[in-house]
Amino acid sequence: MDEILEILSNDARITAEELAKLTGKSLDSVKKTIEKYEKNGVIVKYKTLINHDLVRDANSFVRALIEVSVTPQKDVGFDSIAERIYSFPEVTSCYLVSGSYDLLVVVEGENIQTVSNFVASKLSSLDQIRSTTTHFLLKKYKEDGQILKKTEEGNRLKISY
Amino acid sequence: MKIEISKKVEKLAPSGIREFFDLVLGMKDVISLGVGEPDFASPWLVREKAIYSLERGYTSYTSNKGMPELRKQIAHFVKMRYQLDYDFDNEILITVGVSEGLDLVMRALLNPGDKVIVPEPVYVSYAPVVELAGGKAVSLKTDKSNEFKMTPENIEKLCTKDVRALMINYPCNPTGASYTKQELEAIAKVVKKHNLLVISDEVYDELTYDFDHTPFATLPGMKERVIYLNGFSKAYAMTGFRIGWACGPEKVIQAMTKIHQYTILCASITGQIAAQEALKNGMKSVQEMKKEYKRRRRFIVESLNEIGLDCHMPQGAFYVFPSIKKLKVPSMDFAKGLLKSQKVALVPGVAFGKAWDDFIRISYASSYDNLKEAVVRIKKYLSSSR
Numbered sequence: 134m135d136e137i138l139e140i141l142s143n144d145a146r147i148t149a150e151e152l153a154k155l156t157g158k159s160l161d162s163v164k165k166t167i168e169k170y171e172k173n174g175v176i177v178k179y180k181t182l183i184n185h186d187l188v189r190d191a192n193s194f195v196r197a198l199i200e201v202s203v204t205p206q207k208d209v210g211f212d213s214i215a216e217r218i219y220s221f222p223e224v225t226s227c228y229l230v231s232g233s234y235d236l237l238v239v240v241e242g243e244n245i246q247t248v249s250n251f252v253a254s255k256l257s258s259l260d261q262i263r264s265t266t267t268h269f270l271l272k273k274y275k276e277d278g279q280i281l282k283k284t285e286e287g288n289r290l291k292i293s294y
Numbered sequence: 295m296k297i298e299i300s301k302k303v304e305k306l307a308p309s310g311i312r313e314f315f316d317l318v319l320g321m322k323d324v325i326s327l328g329v330g331e332p333d334f335a336s337p338w339l340v341r342e343k344a345i346y347s348l349e350r351g352y353t354s355y356t357s358n359k360g361m362p363e364l365r366k367q368i369a370h371f372v373k374m375r376y377q378l379d380y381d382f383d384n385e386i387l388i389t390v391g392v393s394e395g396l397d398l399v400m401r402a403l404l405n406p407g408d409k410v411i412v413p414e415p416v417y418v419s420y421a422p423v424v425e426l427a428g429g430k431a432v433s434l435k436t437d438k439s440n441e442f443k444m445t446p447e448n449i450e451k452l453c454t455k456d457v458r459a460l461m462i463n464y465p466c467n468p469t470g471a472s473y474t475k476q477e478l479e480a481i482a483k484v485v486k487k488h489n490l491l492v493i494s495d496e497v498y499d500e501l502t503y504d505f506d507h508t509p510f511a512t513l514p515g516m517k518e519r520v521i522y523l524n525g526f527s528k529a530y531a532m533t534g535f536r537i538g539w540a541c542g543p544e545k546v547i548q549a550m551t552k553i554h555q556y557t558i559l560c561a562s563i564t565g566q567i568a569a570q571e572a573l574k575n576g577m578k579s580v581q582e583m584k585k586e587y588k589r590r591r592r593f594i595v596e597s598l599n600e601i602g603l604d605c606h607m608p609q610g611a612f613y614v615f616p617s618i619k620k621l622k623v624p625s626m627d628f629a630k631g632l633l634k635s636q637k638v639a640l641v642p643g644v645a646f647g648k649a650w651d652d653f654i655r656i657s658y659a660s661s662y663d664n665l666k667e668a669v670v671r672i673k674k675y676l677s678s679s680r
Binding site for chain 1: 315318319321324326328329330331333335417418419467589590592593596597639641645662666
């Protein structure tokens, strides 16, 4: 991966000036590269990784992983049904996977009830859906390569030769 | 009772900056650029292996020379990486870090009065281990204009007939200097001409950024006269495991082993098991850390020059050694002032000898956020003290 993308994927707030210093490229070329990535869709969005467990209204936030088995359609395969599913705003992620089911869908809602309702009334009722299995998330330990718990940093001496 | 300390130890130069170190250690919320070890914890796979070995009850002594599996792995590793052939059973010794290796080499080789050329500035233990072994350290002062590298000419100037060995450390702590193959070949010629042994501390070898590292022992005709020291501390971020290795001619390694078995017995088994895992599966982590250091190196060199500290781009390790000459203050005063007013710690050049009082050592083994904030604070300090 391009070094600029690699750094940005870990720190979206880094400035172009800093990127230039870190990569040894000129400021101008860094800016141009980023612009190119934004235009051609390589860079989709700059987001913040939030630990919802620490947010005051965390109780009103529920997330579920749903395994969805579907019957693929002629010509369009899974893409068409996937689009119908991921177009719901409740769906935060949607992946086509190999294995014993087809789509892995992540759904967020205010509580268990809203998520269950969504699965029952919106998802399962779609024509091509053969079955769903819903797993409610109980605890998040790590997300996007980031361990969410603040870990102790060891006790390296502050000065040494 | 009046206790007398050995003359040899009494004579050793006291570490003049112990007091400063204590000052740093006693202060809270310091951003430290004064650290001589990676800011990363050891790779998890290494730690996990060590934990597992403890659970399984691997808590005993090992063979004096170190676990045969580890020595075999090291032999294989240096063969694959550098085409260096060392017999695992007779030519490799596992030491407690490179520090022990250095001490063992000196004690194994030197007779009273034997001289060893030691480049300056360099890691603080070099001259003392020579002196403790009864030898005499002949200092070779390198020069900023030559990026703190030794040259064949200034080595040759010091080659009297009682000089037995040349010490070399590259990439170097504290300057980050390293040598290309061509530069080393030129030095090797002088080594051969004056029939010197070479004690080569290459513990930062994996952290070479601009060219491939060339072990001294790989140079033509050098293997028979080189004691090649390396370890896991820097590359694998395993300083606390204390595992190093020494490769060299059988006669020297056997002599070192003799001292090692009487004084240390063996390196810790937990460390040795962790080291095996590092060699087996740790290279990816090494490369990731290296990439990070390389970025920080660019950032720190450029930032320091921007704020008016004259700093060259070092080729390796994780140190820069900028000059503070134009500020006209002793490095200790600079370091203390910066610590007290801005809570940034670094090592004053004088810690590496009086000749280096115009310099400071900055370690970029610190997170990017820390480095960024430290630069801001150093800038503030510079403008306030002007």
